[in-house]
Every structure is written in C-alpha cells, then in structure tokens.
Amino acid sequence: MDKILIVDDDLNILRVLQMRLEAEGYATTSISDVQKAIEVTREEEFDLALVDLKLARKDGIELMGILHDIRPEMPVIILTAFGTIESTVNAMQKGAYSYITKPFDHRQLLLQIKNGIERTSLSKEVKRLKNIVGERYEFKNIICKSGKMKEVLEQVAMAAETDSNVCIHGESGTGKELIVKALHLASMRKDGPFLAINCAAIPENLLESELFGFKKGAFTGAMSSKKGLFAQANGGSMLLDEITETPLPMQAKLLRVLQEREFYPLGSESSVKADVRIIAASNKDLAKEVEKGLFRSDLFYRLHVIPIHLPPLRERKEDIPLLVNHFLKRFCAEMKKDIKEFTPSAMHGLLSRDWPGNVRELENTVEYAVAMTTQDTIGEDMILQTPKNREEGIKPLKEAKNDFEKKYLSNILSISEGNISKAANLAGKYRADLYDLLKKHDINSTDFKKQS
Template structure:
C-alpha cells in the first residue's frame, strides 16, 4: 500500500525533525523544509497528500504560504501549527482554506489523529467528486441517443428549458426514457449540485402517500417511531421528479397543488409549516387530459404542472435511431460483460428494424442484453435476436392499469357466473360482502 506523502514546513529544526520521525514511525512518508523557499515549486513538481505549515515562518506566514500552495494544488489539505493559539488566528486560517489547526506544544498522537482525519476527508471528497462526475457523464445530453428529427427537436427543447425554473411535464409511453430525460435536465440546470428526488407515484400505496410525500413527526400516527423527512423536504433546493403522476390519489393531488402555490407544507403531526424550494418535473404515460375529463385528475393541478410540455417519441416513430442505440448497447454490455463484440450482422439489424417495439428503448435494451450474453464471437447474428411477442398485447401498460383491468374483467365474469348474486360471488372470490361491494363501486359495476 502506498504511503501518504506529507509536506512539513517549520523553521524550528528540532520540532521539524521530531515530526518527521514520528510520522515515519506512523507509516507516512514525510518531507521536511525548515524554510519556505522552494516549497511551492516542490508542490508543483511532486504530488503530496497533506501539508503541515507553521503559522510563523522566517519570511512569510503559514496562511500566505498555504494560499500560494493552493494555487498549485487547490485540493491539498493543510494543517496549520501555531504557538499563538488565539481563536482569531485559528478562525482566520480555516476561513482561508486550512483543514484544521494545532496549537504548540501538541501531542504527537493528536497530530497523527488530525492527519488521518484530513486524509479520510480528502478521500471522501474525491470519491464524491468522482461519483458526481460519473452521474454528470451518464446523464449528459450526449448520452441521450438519437439523431432522428424527433430526437433532435427533443434535445433542442431540453437544452432551452434546462436553464429556466418552470415546471416541466414529460409524456411518453413506458420505456421511452422519461426518467433519463428528467435527470439530464436536472444535471444541466442551476440546481445540479442539489438533490434529484425521484418519486414513483404508481408504487406508493394510497394510505402511505401523504406520509411519504410530506414526512411526519414522531408519534404522528401508530408506527411513527421517529421524525422522518418526506420527499418534498428531501428535494429542497433541487428537483422533485414525480413519475407516473397520473396515479397520484385525488386527495394527495389537492395537497400537492397547495404546496406548489404556497411553496410550503406541514409534515404530518406538525403545526410548523416548512418552506420549500424545488423545481417540479412530472411524467406519465397516461393521457392526463382524458384523466381530467374522467374526474381522476384535478384540472387545476394539470395546468399547474403542465407549464412546459415535453413529449418523448416512441421508438417505432424514430427507427432511424435503432442502429445508434444498438451501437450504444454493444459498447455498454461489452464493458459490463467483459466481451469483445464488434458488430451486428445485417440480417440481425433488419430484424430489429422490422419490429414495432411496444416496450420502446427498454425492450430493445433487453433484447440486446440477451444477444450480447449469448454471443460467442465478435458478431451478433440474427438467431440471437429473440423478440417476445405477446399475443393480443400492443403497448404494455403499467402494472396498476393491468391489475385494474384484470379486476374489472374478473368481477364481470364472476357476476355473470352467479347470475348477479353478490353473496355467492363474494364467497367464491373469498371476500367479505362489504369489501366485494367496494370493489364493484371502484370499477362502477352494477351487480344486476
């Protein structure tokens, strides 16, 4: 394991030699200077993990030297040593960029503890920086694949709206990449350093929706054993992405509308309003205008979220992009699977271009993942392109819609079988009569 390199500058030669010896014993690689001459040049030529600087030097002070070093290596952590341990000098040093300070005389163990903390902090900062860069690269506009006219227009719209703070409404079928578009807009906005909070409205049970969104105080309800921040508070300063907003219960829609109007909310069990500032991006694969007409979505909320509409085209309407997407997935799965696939055979590509892709880009990605996993050579052949065709199914619907459709069909057939006898039907279904009536009311089914 590489030893951390420590730069030490102190005009007290006895203390300097002692620190070098102690740090060598502790497993570091220290280099000492008893004057400031040549220190900045040394940092510019060699990489160090941390610097220890005396506050009072012969020609300058440690804080000035620190600032000169930071012009060469802005990320280098600095520990300031001072025999003048006033609060004022310590605060000044940390305000101007020092990690921490130590007052002479100090214990060697305390110095080592501070060095280890500073190095750990730097490692964490570098990891966070690396992860942020990975996120930026992944959700950069250039990673939204497509050169078709439809995608060119979409990307131009995204670039325009990323810099403004208005609410965005993304519509598109399942699998078209609504989340990817939302994240790319966030990463290109002025809020990119703040949280991107994604909420899948279709995945939250109705009885939990309010507590998940608004958060709650300890004791607000049975099971609320500690104070919990909701999605709204988590998104403060950043972007709130409400995916499948068409599945949000009407009771919650009214409360969300109020938050958007007043920029504040009250967690469950709290009497204190919480100010909140976020950019709203919402998405759905439903026809919200139809949902408004059917009374399942509030008209006033629709207009509040539908400020800047973006429509993502389905893959069947931009088949010119399929070769680019295939190339992208070959690169992606080569890296993931440690393979060396170089191309796709013409007949295999023809097979992909002939399909209508009801599952859109997500379906294409799944097909390509299978083909890459099974490919033995450097070319994907047509026999590796396995496209599942579900009989009688066009565009795949969300699970909630499929479940509702099944329930409606099941109840209708059950009542037909029992001749409209609710008692007999509820017994076959394994439901109490009251619960069975609730299901009939939910689906607007008349037993007769």
C-alpha cells in the same frame, strides 16, 4: 447563405457549377488545386463540398479523407465520370454523402446538395443541443440523431433555463427518466438533490407521509420524526413518475404545495418551505385524464407549464442503429466480450420491429443477444422476440401471418445472400411474385448482400 466548396481540376466544370449554384443562392468557392482546397477547409467552414473523383494530383477519395479529418461533419458529394461504379461504391464506404455522375442532371445535383446540407445542419444542431444540455456534465448517454429527438433536446435546453414545472409524457421505456435527469443536471438546481419517486408504487395511505414526512407521535408507530421527500429534495428537483396514479385527495395536497411553496409534515402545526422544482412524468395523456375526471385540471395547469413529449421508438427508427451499437458496446464491456457488430439481417430485423417497450425493450434485446452469442457477430437468431407475457404476444391471425411472411422473406434472403433467383427458388415462387412480396413488406434485397 450556405457555403459550398467545389474542387475539380477541370476549369470548365468549375465555372459551370459555380454559375449554377450561385444562381440558386449558394455561396461557392471553386478550387482546382488540391493543396489549396485543404488550406481553405482549414480556414473556413463549408456546409458541403463537391469533390471530383479523379483529380490530377490526388485521388478524390483520398482528398475527401483529409477534408473529413479537418471537418468531420461536412458532407462530401463525389463527382464521377460515367461508368466508375466500383470507385463510387468505394467513395460511399469511405464516407461520401453521395455521388453524382457527369454530365450532371441539374435537378438531381441540387436535390442532393439540399439534402446533404439539411442532414449536417440537423446533426450539428443535435450536437449543439447536447452540448447545452450537458454543458458541465457530459451527457453522452442520451443517444439520438432523429429530428424528433432534436426537438425534445431543444425543449429540455429551454426548460433548463427556467425554473418552471415540467411535465414529460411518453410511452413506457422511451427515456423519460433519462431526459428528466439531464434536465436537472443542466438546470441551475444541478448542485441540489435529484429525487425520483414512482407515485404508482407507493400505497395510497403512505404517499402523504413519504412526501411530506411526519412528526414523532403523529400516528401510532411514529416513534420518531421523519423527513419527507419534499424536504430531502429541497433546493433540487423531484420527479413524480406516473403522476396520473396519484389519488385525487393527494392531488389536492400536491396542488397546495405547488401553490404555496410550503407543506405540513403529518402531525405538525408549522409549515416547511418547499423549494423544489417538480417534474411530472406520465405514460398516459394527462389532458385526457383531466377530461375523464381522473386528474385535477388545476393541478394539470400547474404542472403543465412546459410540456415535453417523448416520441415512441417506432416513430424515430433512425435512432435504432445508434442505440444498438451503444448498448452493444456497453454490454460487451460489462460482460467482457468482444463482439463486433450485428449482422445486416439482424439489424434489419431490429429495424423492422415496432418496439412496444421502446428503448428499454431494445436495450434488453441487445443485452440478451450479447449474453447468448458465442460468435464475434450477432445474427438474426439471437434477437428473437421475448413478449412480456403470453397474451400480449398474441396478434390477430392476419397480422401474425403478415409478420411470418416478412420474417420468412428476410430468412430466405439472408440464406441466399440477397440473390433473388435463389430466394425465389427456395420459396417455390416466381421471381416476379417474390418481388411483389418484397415490395409489399418494404424489404430491400440488397440489404442482404454480403458486404465486401
């Protein structure tokens, strides 16, 4: 049962709220005294608090600050009287989850409570999973808050408990290697070595000797024996990146290692034990490669014991602001710069892109912006797109026009600081037409208002 703390010095309101919320299945604690509310929050964990804005002995926003010092995760909904817009804005800026105006609209209130509780349980869950994944090693560097990444962390935590082979799939730059390292460090093999090899980067004729090593004299030029990667990774984990690029004959040999847990170095008669956990990564859909006959189905089943899918960044845009600020801090420290933030319109620009290169592309964009900026904030002009090659940057005309329109609208809104009349004037459009255009592109003019 979710627990809600209600703080209001109007006893009637307390009673009404208590009745209504308990009828909906919430457990409530109603308190009219500020000091008591603080004590109770110290002693008990609530899933959400409703706090009146105007309490007799303390300002509700001040009380919220104290409650948040004790329980940073607890969402607070501020109860306000009609017509106190300024203080509600202030409440939101000071960290209120939302506010609701008296007299309450019952459905609105329940909806906000439900959403508030859902959000905390999500962020708590992400935190808990990160703790599991990085129990002994701090895994602060996996930045995320989306539900989709929560699922990924859940799978990583689960996979870390076992010693089964794992197959991780995700577009380029989504963080596969980062996740795999976290998995290794969270697993019982954490004290063993972690090796990553890119199957696409090693020429076909060298792959075997790289993986299995060779004996002196195994081939011309083999002047001395060499340990292969499997032997080096003994007792640890090995990431086989771009596994789909492994040639079919090599796939057969890999399969044998996975089945028999041993291998033969080139030119050697005796086998070597391979105690290695294999984690395969790919940006292609392995199952499809099997269908096409490019990947052995038996190897697929060996590797695919625990599949993990990393969603592309465009499907979890709520992670973007966190990632941007994380990279901003990191590059500022590296380049010894003191840049506070991205301007709202620059952040908006970052949020509106599709990021085909995913987190890596975002990271590069932030690095470039930090390097080029001479001011203490990063504006929109610093986040221009840098397509990897010219052809890749070319879009169909219709799409390009659409993109231009969107950029143009953002530009005029940032010049007019969110003032629609002014922006319409600049564009030579009627206000109503401009509204239509903004709606079409899902642009919110208030995002461009200057923050005070």
